[in-house]
Amino acid sequence: MGKIIAITNQKGGVGKTTTAVNLAAVLAKKENKILLIDIDAQGNAGSGLGYEKSDEKSIYEVLIENEPIQNVIKSTEYENLDIIPVNIHLAGAEEQMSEAPDKNLRLKNALREVRNIYDFIFIDCPPSLSVFTLNAMAAADSVIIPLQCEYYALEGLAELLKTVKFVQQYVNNDLKIEGVLLTMYNTTTNLSSDVMEQAITYFKDKVYKTIIPRNVKLAEAPSHGLPIDEYDPRSVGAKSYEKLAVELINNG
Amino acid sequence: MGKIIAITNQKGGVGKTTTAVNLAAVLAKKENKILLIDIDAQGNAGSGLGYEKSDEKSIYEVLIENEPIQNVIKSTEYENLDIIPVNIHLAGAEEQMSEAPDKNLRLKNALREVRNIYDFIFIDCPPSLSVFTLNAMAAADSVIIPLQCEYYALEGLAELLKTVKFVQQYVNNDLKIEGVLLTMYNTTTNLSSDVMEQAITYFKDKVYKTIIPRNVKLAEAPSHGLPIDEYDPRSVGAKSYEKLAVELINNG
Numbered sequence: 001m002g003k004i005i006a007i008t009n010q011k012g013g014v015g016k017t018t019t020a021v022n023l024a025a026v027l028a029k030k031e032n033k034i035l036l037i038d039i040d041a042q043g044n045a046g047s048g049l050g051y052e053k054s055d056e057k058s059i060y061e062v063l064i065e066n067e068p069i070q071n072v073i074k075s076t077e078y079e080n081l082d083i084i085p086v087n088i089h090l091a092g093a094e095e096q097m098s099e100a101p102d103k104n105l106r107l108k109n110a111l112r113e114v115r116n117i118y119d120f121i122f123i124d125c126p127p128s129l130s131v132f133t134l135n136a137m138a139a140a141d142s143v144i145i146p147l148q149c150e151y152y153a154l155e156g157l158a159e160l161l162k163t164v165k166f167v168q169q170y171v172n173n174d175l176k177i178e179g180v181l182l183t184m185y186n187t188t189t190n191l192s193s194d195v196m197e198q199a200i201t202y203f204k205d206k207v208y209k210t211i212i213p214r215n216v217k218l219a220e221a222p223s224h225g226l227p228i229d230e231y232d233p234r235s236v237g238a239k240s241y242e243k244l245a246v247e248l249i250n251n252g
Numbered sequence: 253m254g255k256i257i258a259i260t261n262q263k264g265g266v267g268k269t270t271t272a273v274n275l276a277a278v279l280a281k282k283e284n285k286i287l288l289i290d291i292d293a294q295g296n297a298g299s300g301l302g303y304e305k306s307d308e309k310s311i312y313e314v315l316i317e318n319e320p321i322q323n324v325i326k327s328t329e330y331e332n333l334d335i336i337p338v339n340i341h342l343a344g345a346e347e348q349m350s351e352a353p354d355k356n357l358r359l360k361n362a363l364r365e366v367r368n369i370y371d372f373i374f375i376d377c378p379p380s381l382s383v384f385t386l387n388a389m390a391a392a393d394s395v396i397i398p399l400q401c402e403y404y405a406l407e408g409l410a411e412l413l414k415t416v417k418f419v420q421q422y423v424n425n426d427l428k429i430e431g432v433l434l435t436m437y438n439t440t441t442n443l444s445s446d447v448m449e450q451a452i453t454y455f456k457d458k459v460y461k462t463i464i465p466r467n468v469k470l471a472e473a474p475s476h477g478l479p480i481d482e483y484d485p486r487s488v489g490a491k492s493y494e495k496l497a498v499e500l501i502n503n504g
């Protein structure tokens with residue numbers, strides 16, 4: 001029974017895509033069957049694995065034209081890792097969905113067909129609380145919240161939690177917080193440890209013990225279209241996503 | 253005649269707010285009368301200057317209830333610098349505006365009243381191409397595009413330019429690109445120089461000569477509610493925003 005996890009935070013640039021791509025890649029290597037869904041019109045998750053945006057059918061057709069989701073799943077060169085990349089039309093989809101009564105449930109209904117083929121399904125969300133993020137939260141069993149260890153990133157947390165509560169109340173009663181992941185932790189400044197303290201006060205044991213440090217290799221890897229464990233497996237970035245994958249599995 | 257500049261890029265975390273806050277603060281110190289408008293529901297621009305989100309009237313009431321914009325302008329402790337912070341209601345405004353025929357022109361119309369009081373009006377945009385960003389582009393004379401010197405940030409440029417062209421064609425014929433600002437430039441990796449080369453190929457002389465380096469002081473300053481020239485005026489972050497302000501003025 002595949003676990004569906006949305007990776008979301010409306011604050012921009014906090015490491016959502018980096019976490020989605022690298023967690024998916026590491027878990028695939030550990031013989032888990034993984035599907036990575038990119039629902040951010042920017043299409044970064046696809047390109048982090050070497051996929052360019054095309055006009056082939058994708059999540060857009062699933063959400064807008066009821067295309068069966070099996071038709072848009074692509075295999076990657078990595079064993080056990082499939083992907084649904086975005087296509088160029090997704091940017092305009094939000095307007096098109098705004099009248100539909102079931103607009104927030106389209107992804108959830110589509111995933112029924114394939115849910116049991118995978119061990120994990122990760123959904124990379126855009127930096128907004130839009131219909132795409134609501135679709136992801138409605139479809140998901142749980143959310144992973146990447147939290148950049150910098151001041152502005154703390155500000156958006158209250159808004160994000162309000163949205164999670166809204167979704168739990170009206171759209172998906174069973175949605176849980178899988179975990180809060182501290183990212184871009186910088187040991188040379190108190191800023192990061194201050195943010196960590198606040199996160200632990202707010203989220204308690206939901207904060208992952210694994211912390212992702214700021215590591216330039218994580219920023220370089222996407223320019224080669226490679227996950228970090230392919231680009232530089234000995235980097236601190238690769239080791240920390242490896243640890244995160246183990247912690248995620250152990251949490252059950 | 254005040255110049256209205258939207259600071260925008262739908263890629264998240266590229267330095268939009270950091271640029272809006274610090275450019276506004278530096279120019280105010282140089283005796284320019286400045287208004288900083290925060291139109292991102294996250295409200296980071298306000299807190300970068302020490303303002304907390306409240307439920308006092310703000311840009312929400314201007315956009316939704318036709319509140320005169322003069323009523324929501326607040327002075328700050330910095331001479332020549334006024335601000336319109338967001339309030340807690342802005343997050344819900346997008347749905348409320350979706351039916352209005354003039355939804356993209358609300359800010360432009362509101363600013364007519366105050367435009368001539370200021371030398372510059374900066375608008376800090378959210379990381380999406382939503383109605384708020386369209387309002388900002390419709391109201392603006394030009395846009396500053398912060399471009400983080402990392403790979404994923406390049407991907408969103410084509411989408412952003414499409415939106416600028418759309419706005420120029422249907423909403424605001426006179427919208428120009430004020431400049432493209434390279435941010436978080438990291439000298440320890442080729443990644444940044446690769447991005448710079450691509451930006452110069454794409455945008456030619458629109459790329460500012462001033463480059464903002466990655467500088468932890470810029471990330472620390474907001475946690476003290478201070479612009480960089482107050483928090484650490486000798487930092488390389490402060491000096492680079494000072495240079496940018498001079499370049500912006502010289503470009504005329």
Ligand SMILES: Nc1ncnc2c1ncn2[C@@H]1O[C@H](COP(=O)(O)OP(=O)(O)OP(=O)(O)O)[C@@H](O)[C@H]1O
Nearest residue numbers: 012013014015016017018127213214215219264402
């Ligand atoms: N731990 C890290 N250390 C250094 N750089 C990182 C780290 N994690 C991510 N990055 C880089 O920081 C930038 C932002 O990360 P990413 O794009 O994954 O964030 P995001 O939350 O998905 O952004 P968006 O809100 O635009 O979707 C990218 O250039 C990425 O390569």
Ligand SMILES: Nc1ncnc2c1ncn2[C@@H]1O[C@H](COP(=O)(O)OP(=O)(O)OP(=O)(O)O)[C@@H](O)[C@H]1O
Nearest residue numbers: 012150264265266267268269270379465466467471
């Ligand atoms: N040149 C820099 N060097 C180091 N840190 C920076 C720099 N510029 C911005 N930052 C930090 O990086 C993070 C992202 O910057 P900022 O919030 O200004 O981006 P943004 O584009 O406004 O994000 P969003 O898309 O969420 O609105 C913040 O924590 C900020 O303090």
Ligand SMILES: [Mg+2]
Nearest residue numbers: 016017040044
């Ligand atoms: Mg992303």
Ligand SMILES: [Mg+2]
Nearest residue numbers: 268269292296
């Ligand atoms: Mg911002």
